[in-house]
Amino acid sequence: MTGLLDIRRLSVAFGPTRALSDIDLALEPGTRLGLVGESGSGKSTLGLAVLGLLPPDAACTGEVRFQGEPLPWSDDRAMTRVRGRRIGFIYQDPMAAFSPVHTIGTHITRALRAAHPGVGRREALDWSVALLEEVEINKPRERLDHYPNEYSGGMLQRVMIAAALVGDPDLLIADEPTTALDVTTQASVLGMLDRIVEARGMGFILISHDLGVVAEACREVAVMYGGKLIQRVALADLKAEAHPYTRALLEARPTFGKRGQRLSTIADFLPSDWFDDA
Amino acid sequence: MIRIAASRLATSLIALLGAALFAFIALRVAPGDAARLVLGPFATDEAVQALRVKMGLDDPLPVQFWHYLTSFVSGDWGWSYSLGQSVRDLLGERFPATLELGLYAFLFALVAAVSLAVIGAFRRGLLSDGVPRALSVFALAVPQFWFGIVALIIGFEMLGLFPGPSGRLPPGVTAPAGPTGLYTIDALLAGDLATFATALHYLALPAITLGLLPFGFLLRLLRANLLDVAGEPFVLVARAQGQSHFRVFLRYVLPNAIIPTLMASGLILGQLLAGSVLVERVFNWPGAGSLVTQGLLQQDYSVVQTFILLSAFIYILANLFVDLLAAAIDPRIARGAGQ
Numbered sequence: 001m002t003g004l005l006d007i008r009r010l011s012v013a014f015g016p017t018r019a020l021s022d023i024d025l026a027l028e029p030g031t032r033l034g035l036v037g038e039s040g041s042g043k044s045t046l047g048l049a050v051l052g053l054l055p056p057d058a059a060c061t062g063e064v065r066f067q068g069e070p071l072p073w074s075d076d077r078a079m080t081r082v083r084g085r086r087i088g089f090i091y092q093d094p095m096a097a098f099s100p101v102h103t104i105g106t107h108i109t110r111a112l113r114a115a116h117p118g119v120g121r122r123e124a125l126d127w128s129v130a131l132l133e134e135v136e137i138n139k140p141r142e143r144l145d146h147y148p149n150e151y152s153g154g155m156l157q158r159v160m161i162a163a164a165l166v167g168d169p170d171l172l173i174a175d176e177p178t179t180a181l182d183v184t185t186q187a188s189v190l191g192m193l194d195r196i197v198e199a200r201g202m203g204f205i206l207i208s209h210d211l212g213v214v215a216e217a218c219r220e221v222a223v224m225y226g227g228k229l230i231q232r233v234a235l236a237d238l239k240a241e242a243h244p245y246t247r248a249l250l251e252a253r254p255t256f257g258k259r260g261q262r263l264s265t266i267a268d269f270l271p272s273d274w275f276d277d278a
Numbered sequence: 279m280i281r282i283a284a285s286r287l288a289t290s291l292i293a294l295l296g297a298a299l300f301a302f303i304a305l306r307v308a309p310g311d312a313a314r315l316v317l318g319p320f321a322t323d324e325a326v327q328a329l330r331v332k333m334g335l336d337d338p339l340p341v342q343f344w345h346y347l348t349s350f351v352s353g354d355w356g357w358s359y360s361l362g363q364s365v366r367d368l369l370g371e372r373f374p375a376t377l378e379l380g381l382y383a384f385l386f387a388l389v390a391a392v393s394l395a396v397i398g399a400f401r402r403g404l405l406s407d408g409v410p411r412a413l414s415v416f417a418l419a420v421p422q423f424w425f426g427i428v429a430l431i432i433g434f435e436m437l438g439l440f441p442g443p444s445g446r447l448p449p450g451v452t453a454p455a456g457p458t459g460l461y462t463i464d465a466l467l468a469g470d471l472a473t474f475a476t477a478l479h480y481l482a483l484p485a486i487t488l489g490l491l492p493f494g495f496l497l498r499l500l501r502a503n504l505l506d507v508a509g510e511p512f513v514l515v516a517r518a519q520g521q522s523h524f525r526v527f528l529r530y531v532l533p534n535a536i537i538p539t540l541m542a543s544g545l546i547l548g549q550l551l552a553g554s555v556l557v558e559r560v561f562n563w564p565g566a567g568s569l570v571t572q573g574l575l576q577q578d579y580s581v582v583q584t585f586i587l588l589s590a591f592i593y594i595l596a597n598l599f600v601d602l603l604a605a606a607i608d609p610r611i612a613r614g615a616g617q
Contacts, residue, residue, distance in 0.1 A: 084520025111519040
């Protein structure tokens with residue numbers, strides 16, 4: 001059986017700064033992996049690297065195989081057919097993820113027709129209505145004509161999820177999908193993602209700095225630090241066999257048992273090999 | 279949309295009234311007595327006083343302002359004492375030349391700036407990006423009159439590709455009769471393609487010279503905005519949905535980036551139509567610019583005052599148009615005004 005995603009010795013550098021070094025990560029179909037780490041640990045870079053959407057000044061080496069074939073990063077037109085149709089992506093800040101001068105309907109139909117080039121205008125409209133219904137937007141037909149600033153953050157995030165799923169991808173990468181939302185909305189969006197991923201049996205990479213969020217939606221955790229993947233472990237075993245850094249992350253979480261105590265923090269230092277020419 | 283149009287129209291009317299008031303006050307505080315200027319230094323005080331009464335200069339200022347407004351609206355723009363002609367006839371002759379020059383300068387600036395900025399931001403290579411950057415610096419740095427003279431030396435003297443500084447049409451060619459006074463448009467209306475081409479040929483160098491500065495400005499502005507918007511998350515998201523680089527650029531980046539450029543071009547259009555004294559001078563263009571300079575030097579204030587008001591009118595009209603256009607592109611503007 002071929003794996004879903006196979007990342008081999010992936011390194012990314014921006015000038016002298018190494019964002020990712022020698023990442024090896026394999027995913028079987030249907031795997032739900034939480035990718036955790038502090039800001040700057042390279043989580044988001046890893047997601048964008050897989051999609052081939054790193055900024056042009058990024059130097060990228062290594063290989064990523066998707067369903068057995070290497071991803072054609074150097075060929076943007078070929079990558080265009082991978083994005084949306086085989087790998088879906090959800091961005092962290094729903095308020096910034098929509099163009100302010102286009103209606104929600106425009107955004108959805110464009111995503112839809114990118115994933116299904118043959119679809120006509122009328123069909124795309126009906127399909128968009130159905131999609132909004134699926135992510136629980138009330139009065140979808142009317143709502144299509146509204147602009148992003150007339151939606152709440154939670155609604156926008158649900159629309160973005162609908163748009164990411166329209167091409168029926170086999171892998172969904174969600175980059176901090178709930179970070180910009182308030183706690184109640186977080187729970188409902190996370191619950192919705194959980195149901196959809198479960199129902200479609202798709203692979204799922206949830207990028208987050210919040211172990212609680214990951215625990216809710218994933219079965220495995222990969223911990224990143226300073227551009228390196230330092231540990232990958234099943235969620236159930238996380239506490240038992242944690243790497244010292246993972247243990248530090250766990251201890252930094254506020255829990256009921258620690259009421260009245262100071263939360264522990266992680267000492268602020270950079271790994272010595274962060275810079276190539278150091 | 280109708281609401282925003284009405285509100286912008288109201289603001290425009292107030293601005294216009296302000297401009298009229300300013301032109302009126304400027305004339306009243308200017309040194310010299312208009313009646314004395316007309317009659318000359320040897321007229322008796324009684325004669326001057328009689329003319330003052332006749333001209334309405336003895337009335338209270340608000341009454342004078344009212345007379346000034348009503349006569350302007352009814353088309354009576356005063357009399358030029360230095361040229362012995364009604365201001366309306368004078369400007370009717372000269373203003374279309376200035377309008378046409380400004381319009382073509384604007385078209386050149388906008389079209390050239392938008393196409394170069396788009397090419398440069400879409401494909402950021404040394405040639406496609408470096409050339410527009412160098413051009414915008416050049417256009418902003420070069421004095422207009424100098425560029426005009428050099429353009430004449432190269433384009434007319436050395437290469438003979440363009441006509442010399444001899445106005446709007448070659449001698450012997452009769453100006454096309456038409457309702458607008460803009461030779462290219464009148465020629466088109468009359469179906470006279472030969473005259474249209476000739477008029478365009480005579481417009482080329484002055485229009486490019488006049489449009490050079492705004493071209494550089496718009497190019498810089500749009501280029502910066504395009505690069506800004508290209509880094510927005512919604513561009514990344516659209517790309518991640520499988521939309522191609524070209525489509526995302528055309529559908530998301532350009533509409534978001536072009537709004538500030540449109541707003542700025544409204545101001546620029548107003549400016550171009552109003553003032554081009556230097557360029558008119560270099561190319562011997564028979565426009566209103568030279569008329570106004572002359573009017574200023576000879577204290578012929580009715581000419582200057584009318585010109586100020588006319589340019590203000592055009593400037594405000596251009597801005598009104600651009601405001602409505604921006605509201606049509608950006609829904610936030612339209613909804614914001616409705617609240």
